[in-house]
Amino acid sequence: xxxxxxxxxxxxxxLRIAFRQRAEIMLPVVFFVVVVSLFPxxxxxxxxILQNIGPGVIWVSALLSVLMSLQGLFRADFxxxxxxxxxxxxxxxxxxxxxRIVAQWCVTGLPLIIISPLLGLLFHLETSAIKVLFISLLxxxxxxNMVGAIGVALxxxxxxxxxxxxxxxxxxxxxxxxxxxxxxxxxxxxxPSDGQLLWLAAMLILASTLSPFVINSALRVSCSxx
Amino acid sequence: MKRxxxxxxxxxxxxxxxxxxxxxxxxxxxxxxxxITAILLLVGLIGGLVFAPADYQxxxxxxxxxxxxxxxxxxxxxxxxxxxxxxxFLIWHIKLADIxxxxxxxxxxxxxxxxxxTGSIWGKPMWGTWWIWDARLxxxxxxxxxxxxxxxxxxxxxxxxxxGKAGAILALVGVANIPIIHYSVVWWNTLHQPASVSxxxxxxxxxxxxxxxxxxxxxxxxxxxCIVLINSRSELLEQEKRNQWVKKLVAEL
Numbered sequence: 001x002x003x004x005x006x007x008x009x010x011x012x013x014x015l016r017i018a019f020r021q022r023a024e025i026m027l028p029v030v031f032f033v034v035v036v037s038l039f040p041x042x043x044x045x046x047x048x049i050l051q052n053i054g055p056g057v058i059w060v061s062a063l064l065s066v067l068m069s070l071q072g073l074f075r076a077d078f079x080x081x082x083x084x085x086x087x088x089x090x091x092x093x094x095x096x097x098x099x100r101i102v103a104q105w106c107v108t109g110l111p112l113i114i115i116s117p118l119l120g121l122l123f124h125l126e127t128s129a130i131k132v133l134f135i136s137l138l139x140x141x142x143x144x145n146m147v148g149a150i151g152v153a154l155x156x157x158x159x160x161x162x163x164x165x166x167x168x169x170x171x172x173x174x175x176x177x178x179x180x181x182x183x184x185x186x187x188x189x190x191x192p193s194d195g196q197l198l199w200l201a202a203m204l205i206l207a208s209t210l211s212p213f214v215i216n217s218a219l220r221v222s223c224s225x226x
Numbered sequence: 227m228k229r230x231x232x233x234x235x236x237x238x239x240x241x242x243x244x245x246x247x248x249x250x251x252x253x254x255x256x257x258x259x260x261x262i263t264a265i266l267l268l269v270g271l272i273g274g275l276v277f278a279p280a281d282y283q284x285x286x287x288x289x290x291x292x293x294x295x296x297x298x299x300x301x302x303x304x305x306x307x308x309x310x311x312x313x314x315f316l317i318w319h320i321k322l323a324d325i326x327x328x329x330x331x332x333x334x335x336x337x338x339x340x341x342x343x344t345g346s347i348w349g350k351p352m353w354g355t356w357w358i359w360d361a362r363l364x365x366x367x368x369x370x371x372x373x374x375x376x377x378x379x380x381x382x383x384x385x386x387x388x389x390g391k392a393g394a395i396l397a398l399v400g401v402a403n404i405p406i407i408h409y410s411v412v413w414w415n416t417l418h419q420p421a422s423v424s425x426x427x428x429x430x431x432x433x434x435x436x437x438x439x440x441x442x443x444x445x446x447x448x449x450x451x452c453i454v455l456i457n458s459r460s461e462l463l464e465q466e467k468r469n470q471w472v473k474k475l476v477a478e479l
Binding site (some may be wrong): 032135150158159160167170171178179182214217221222 | 368371373375378379382383388391392395397398399400402403406407410411413414417469
């Protein structure tokens, strides 16, 4: 089997498993929408205020929703022992890990990105800002998935893994949050936001080339003590 | 000639990596560190609190700089120490490096916390508020979070070796991210914050103020060295308690 075939096999397997539990797929998106729609209730329905806080609110909610969806990333495989098989297989671990993250992104990240323009409308963002919001999430959410997966791989199998995961990962999410929400803010002020989007793209490239290796070795460490 | 010097250095480093030798050398270094730390602290405190003139803008309030700035420097320095030791541990499997990283973490978090608290106390009379989302304060806060995550992860894993490896991976990921986090915060800050509030017009610092500051910074470094050596020695005893040299040491008591 070629490497590309191994990648594809892993991807197809994960997608198939995910689509057999449809309710679980929907949860992160629903969570995202619910959290976003709480803010106007808590702050104010005034369109001006909503326009100001909208980018930040949507970005923070997306970040939390990704964090929530990440917790199950390796859980089932870790408990039923397939994780050892994956790590012991003759194919490079980082490749298979990358396939898993891509599958996870398709299932939980992509719906969130697709629905984000609607949420932009709820916050009275202008069309140009919504377009930037969409692109910024498209570039930023995979980054959140990959960096978050490092935290998941380190905390898997621990007690209170969830709380620990957010403590490990949230400080690392700060740059994406800053560039992502700021891109939308400057777009809604009529300013160019290419700079921020390029930063997001650069960080995505960095994360997607390096993080699979880190996740692979973190998983090896985590699997070594059971 | 050159080669033998290099060989000697390598030999010395190899020796240092052996627990028994390190225990011995550290034990002999600690008293010296304590004495020099005390002298430098005294020089820094007297110089800073008595001899340094009051600042022309901030009056005596600026004197908190003698605690604030060295703590902030230390908090960054210790994270780098942890990262370097983590790399050494992951690459060469030298247990001592992990012990140094573990003993440093709480100290680094304390320095970050101290820098935040003193910064906030300093901010009250100068900015008129306890907290400003100033770039440096915000980065320091995020650094504290990174420390807390590192300590939390290590303490959540029972097995020492695994805790060491997981912590080392996290520390390396953290150190790769610190520059990105820092510069994104600086960039964010310049957009949101009118620079006039957070920046005093910075005159180059006068020598009578600088010397106590440097003395304090050095004192903090040596204080850290003392504590790390003491911590590492006790951690080492705990970890090597089944080894011959520890048993011999205990028998001699």
